Amino acid sequence: MASTPNKRTGRRIRSVEIAFTILDAIRANEATSVTELADELGHSKSTIHSHLRTLESQEIIVRQDDGYRLSLQLLDMANDVREQVANYEVIVDEVDKLASETGEIAHFGLEEHGKVAYLYKAMGTQAVETVSRPGGKQPMYSTSLGKAILAFLPADRRREILDHVSFAPKTPKTITDPERFADELDVITDQRYAIDDEENIEGLRCVAAPVKNENTVLGAVSVSGPVSRSTDEVLHGELAESVQRTANVIELNTKFS
Amino acid sequence: MASTPNKRTGRRIRSVEIAFTILDAIRANEATSVTELADELGHSKSTIHSHLRTLESQEIIVRQDDGYRLSLQLLDMANDVREQVANYEVIVDEVDKLASETGEIAHFGLEEHGKVAYLYKAMGTQAVETVSRPGGKQPMYSTSLGKAILAFLPADRRREILDHVSFAPKTPKTITDPERFADELDVITDQRYAIDDEENIEGLRCVAAPVKNENTVLGAVSVSGPVSRSTDEVLHGELAESVQRTANVIELNTKFS
DNA sequence: GTCGTCATTCCCGTCTCGCGAACGGAGGTT
DNA sequence: AACCTCCGTTCGCGAGACGGGAATGACGAC
Structure with a gap:
């Protein structure tokens, strides 16, 4: 709740919000039975009950002994997600190469x-x-990926994001001053790669390069290593070069849709 | 709509059903803009609009140029699904081994x-x-996996499933007669593995063995090969042996929760 | 048998939600 | 430029869906 990005206006559907709240609880294994969920989420048992019925009939959740768990349909949806993201296969190939190099x-x-x-x-x-996993989210201001993307995003979109972000420190080195952060972005725009110097996780340094597409950014590639191995020389040298090369290959293999 | 399994009674939340209908359409890339979705699904634009807003604020979908796509949060949910399924790691290891063997x-x-x-x-x-992918679904009566599971499921659950299933032929060889299917299940229970002889996909034969847990079935393991290589001898011989061995290993490594 | 716990059902009253229509902005065409 | 079309977005309304609370069942434990 600390961050409030994208707080767009407009009507929301309360029932749907409740449904996703329930789904989140099941996801986190916090509670998986009617009564538990009712207590946990502060709704009546009947409310929870009809929502669970609905989610079950949509085959989103599944009964398991006493309680519910997510259904495998979510794996199927994950497949669709990958298909909907431009050039997923190319990205996999190149990131694999980058990691092994x-x-x-x-x-x-x-x-x-x-x-x-x-x-x-x-x-x-x-x-x-690391604890990162596909689908996981991190702040943009404390990661090399985020900074690389931000630096090359169209100005209006960048502004929109920055306007809604609150710079909470993730480590002592996290940049929390908007002005300093703006300067950082300028540097990144110039050198065409971004550094994360233990700003997101202590002991971890990363380099990232943006993958561009016409006039916007598809995303970014990064390499992360422990401080011990990641000296300034290595980071700004061979690693920076590697991520930029990888980013370029992905750009070249991008099929504009 | 052809099959009507698990038609449990009880109240459903209409808004939530609408939300998932919209999600399905976005998933299938059938339509991704407000007007398209409204036409496609037969709802007013305003209805679609507020649902999209809601899904977006839940970070389930994302705006992309003109339209929406699924968000990467679904990848994260897929991770949770895998964590919630008993012994996913063991299964991965053993199925990998089985495939390479x-x-x-x-x-x-x-x-x-x-x-x-x-x-x-x-x-x-x-x-x-094959077109199969994690999360994908197939009928139980036409696949070796399904038959292996069905044969070892507790009687009441098996009955419940069979009562709701309609035997639609997937290929000319699909078993569509309930009595013949019951006999088939008896055979499977005896020999402890199930065969799919081009019953689900033409040209493909499979063997599957159930993975049991106390008094129920966790799932099943299968191997699938083209008819050319999969003679009766091979199927009932080395392959049947392999899947049973794999199933046993998984059973043994199962941590009862 | 009795109590306790949990899922399920029922009914009621309110406020949500879906609808249709109107608005506003972005392109395109003349 | 003026006009038109095609979007997404907003607004107000009335029906009925939805959440709540309590009663009912189902099941186990002691």
């Missing part, structure tokens, strides 16, 4: 609702463990 | 809403192309 973790991310969402992740042989 | 396609599937849903799929080196 560098040995580190490589990501592809794109902007959604004012945050960066990971589309794909590949682990190199010496990659450090 | 046999060289064919291997699947793990489980029953949901009276159909088989694929949880995971691995391709061997000489695997034929």
Whole structure:
């Protein structure tokens, strides 16, 4: 609730919001039975009940012993998501290559609702463990991916995002001053790659390059490594070069739809 | 609409049903703008509009040029689905092994809403192309996975499923006679594996073995190959043995929750 | 048998939601 | 430029859907 991006106006459908609240609870395994959900979410049992019935008839959730879980239809929807994102196959190929070349973790991310969402992740042989996973979201201002995307987004869209973002520090190094952040974006626009120097996760440094398409940005590619291996020289040198090369290959293989 | 499984009674929330109808349309890329959706689904533009707003504020869908697409949050939900299914990691490992041992396609599937849903799929080196994908659904009566599961499901659940299923032929060889199907299930219960002899897809034969858990069935493992390679001898011999062995390994590694 | 817990059902009153129409803005055509 | 068309968006209204609360069932435990 801390961030309030994209607070568009217009009518919302309350029942649908309730349905997704229930879905979230089931998703998180917080509660999975009628009574639990009713307590947890502050609705009457009958309300929860009819919503569960509806979700079940839509084959979104499934009964399992005592309670509900998400149905495999969501896996199917995930397939559709990948199909709807431009050039998913190319991205997978190239990010895989990038990860094996560098040995580190490589990501592809794109902007959604004012945050960066990971589309794909590949682990190199010496990659450090991270908690990121496809579909996961991170702030734009504290990640190399986010900064790379922001720097090359059309000005109006960038403004819209920045207007709605609240700079909450993720680590001591997170940039929280809007002015300093604007300067950072200028640097990125010039050098054509972005750095995350432990701004999102302590001990982790990343480089990212934007993948552009005509006059906008599809997303960005990044490589992340532990501070120990990721000296300034390596980051700004070979890694920056690698992500830019990868980004270019993806751009070239992009089929404009 | 042909099949009407799990038609449970009870109140449904209309708005939520509408929301998912819209989501389905976006999913299928049938229509992605307000007017298109309104025409396609037979609702007023204002109705579609407020639903889209709601789905967008829930970060389920995303604006893209002119129209909407599914958001990457669905990938995140897919991750949760995998976590909620018992022993996903074990299944992946063993199905991978099975595919590489046999060289064919291997699947793990489980029953949901009276159909088989694929949880995971691995391709061997000489695997034929199929259209199956994780999350996809197939009838239980025409697939080896479905039959293997059905044969070992508790009697009441099996009855419930069979009562709601309509045997529509998928190929000329599909079993459509309930009595013959009951006999088939008896055979399967005896031999502890199920065969699909081009009953679901022409040119494709499969063997499946159930993965059991205490007194119920978690799902089933299968191997699928082209008729050319899948002689009776191979199917009932080495392949049947392989799927049973894999099923057993998964059972043994199952952590009872 | 009795109690407790949970899912399910029923009814009621309110406010939501879907509709149709009107508005406004962006292109296109003349 | 003026006009038209095609969108997305907004508004107001009336029907009926939806959420709440309480009663009913179903099931187990003790």
